[in-house]
Amino acid sequence: MITAAIIGNPNVGKTELFNRLTGMKQHVGNWPGVTVEKKIGSYSYKGEDIEVVDLPGTYSLTTLAADELISRDYIVEEKPDVVVDIVDATSLERNLYLTLLLLELEANLVMALNRWDLATRRGILIETEKLSELLGVPIVPTIAPTGEGIESLKELISMAAKAKNEKRKIVVGYGEKVELSIAKVKDAFCKDATLSNKYPPRWLAIKALEEDEQVLKLIEKSSHRAEIMAAVR
Amino acid sequence: MIDSTNEEMAVVLAEMRYKAISDLLASVLSKKGGRWTYTDMFDHVFLHKSLGIPIFLALLWAVFQFTFSLSEPFMAMIEIAFGWLGGLAEIGISNPHIASFVSGGIVDGLGSVLVFVPPIFMLFFALSILEDSGYLARAAFVMDRLMYKLGLHGRSFIPMMMGFGCNIPAIMATRSIDNEKDRMITILVNPLISCGARLPVYVLIAGAVFGAKYAGTVIFSMYILGIALAIIMALIFRRTLFKGDPSPFVLELPAYLVPTAKTVIYHMWERGKLFLARAGTIIFGTVIIVWFLSTHPWDATAGGVIIENSYIASLGRFLEPIFSPFGWDWMTAVALLFGFLAKEVVVGTYGILLGVGEETLGESLVGLGLFTPLTGYAFMAFVLIYVPCVATIGIIAKEMHSYKWAAFVMAYLVVLAFLVSGSIIGAGRLLGLS
Secondary structure (H helix, E strand, C coil): CEEEEEEECCCCCHHHHHHHHHCCCCCCCCCCCCCCCCEEEEEEECCEEEEEEECCCCCCCCCCCHHHHHHHHHHHHHCCCEEEEEEEHHHHHHHHHHHHHHHHCCCCEEEEEECHHHHHHCCEEECHHHHHHHHCCCEEECECCCCECHHHHHHHHHHHHHCCCCCCCCCCCCCHHHHHHHHHHHHHHHCCHHHHHHCCHHHHHHHHHCCCHHHHHHHHHCCCHHHHHHHHC | CCCHHHHHHHHHHHHHHHHHHHHHHHHHEEECCCCCCHHHHHHHHHCCCCCHHHHHHHHHHHHHHHHHHHHHHHHHHHHHHHHHHHHHHHHHCCCHHHHHHHHHHHHHHHHHHHCCHHHHHHHHHHHHHHHHCCHHHHHHHHHHHHHHHCCCCHHHHHHHHHCCCCHHHHHHHHHHCCCHHHHHHHHHHHHHCCCCCCHHHHHHHHHHHHHHHHHHHHHHHHHHHHHHHHHHHHHHHHHCCCCCCCCCCCCCCCCCCCCCHHHHHHHHHHHHHHHHHHHHHHHHHHHHHHHHHHHCCCCCCCCCCCHHHCHHHHHHHHHHHHHHHHCCCHHHHHHHHHHCCCCCHHHHHHHHHHCCCCCCHHHHHHHCCCCCHHHHHHHHHHHHHCCCCHHHHHHHHHHCCCHHHHHHHHHHHHHHHHHHHHHHHHHHHHCCCC
16 A cells, blocks of 8 residues: 655645545634644555645644644654655745755655646746756645645555655755765764664754754664764764 | 764755755746736735734624524524424323424523524624635634734634634644644634634523624624634743744645535535534533423423522522522523533523523513623623633643643633623622622
């Protein structure tokens, strides 16, 4: 069975798409913060069962709010086969921040550009093929209220699940100086096999440099604690 | 552990990400035309600095006017139907115990609660339209702006708005508040927001003592009283139990959408079915207890005819002294007692004690002199404030991870209820009302 997690900024229509995919009727509302608990549903596509998890909306993956923590923990700890990033096509700039964080986490991403109709009506033109190529993520435009794009999304999810172990490219380079620090910390993390097998080492390094509370806690428990902390400083 | 160069690192990394995004967008995004969207235009009005709150209040008033006026004829029809059913049961069922149970317990007790299905669904219908259109998020925003000026957390108001339906999902919605102190305050004051279960009590009393013309406005004033008390209590908690500054708030406003009939009806049903489910479970169960206590001992009450001799009357007379300064009698005392399990039961208890026959329940309440406009208004305020229902207490304990806080909520609400209702009565008597 394939597990696919739905994530995205608050109020971009995640639950509506989840309902479309699974045929369930979870409460949706026109404001942020409707989903505060993860919801699980499923559907089958071409003879394969896909379990879908609807996560609370979040702007970033570094947060202390209880609902957003649920989303982060699920992506980081449970490692779903596919992560469906729902992006509001009418405000790409803000939404893509989370996308970049998910790419750093080396999540197996599929992107749904939701509210495609509203974007078109407002004169926003997005070259999806080019965006897909630049990010290295398959993209499908969707319109949740009518269900447009849902079949293509299902196909992309199944395809992405098969291509799960392909190496993804790095989208954001942080410039020579920062990259040097990242490389140094990353090398230190790689010495701890348990940690670096469980989490992507580059992500660990970036988060350690950002002083992410949860990653700092992981370091505390590491057998190579001293080495890693020395590299971070 | 904290190192200033690393703190800067987080900022540098975030900046690099935003730079990468704008580089990306430069090559894939183009925009034609920069007209004002409808969202811009509406927000100019609804989010106006000085008009925002008056517009919100006016819309809310319209909602209750709509709810009361439109549901009144339907309520009358249901009331007549239950009256007829009750009469039929009394004549048609030969076993006096069963006849009393059906006509006195089910028809008078449960029936008098079910009469309020129309206003509850109408209210949820109106709220669904406000929610789906995107207006409710704006209302939360203008109220939050006020709250923030008062030193309270910005994101508190969305959970409060959700409390209009039911306090339970509203308290769960506080999870989106990232500051623990802000979240605790929001949970503590949430029971002051009038939920759907209080509506039957408001509609019954307001309709009976103020008449159809003013009922909508009186009900509206109860909702406003709840919001005002929530703000006042939040301020008190902020100054005493949870000192500190509120975290700044960012609220992303959804786009305005024309609500579709399908989603509005679906949302109305989703909230309304909870009321029907409660009617079939906790309300029904409590009503049976009230019926039993009001018809036993069977011989002394002559099968529920002489209610003064029943167990419930003894219980009521025991509690009566607590409420007699407010001008409320023993029936009100027991109605409030059982209302703790579910507030709709306040109405169901009156239904059983007074019976629903020729007169409507509202007419009996006034006819027997149970309530004057002043004591009725104070009673509505008391029902608004005194202890949330059992289920809400449960969710408070769960979300705050402590039964102590749940007990605290009950204690402060009881004290507040006596203070507010007492003040209403006192102020009214000073003005020469009775």
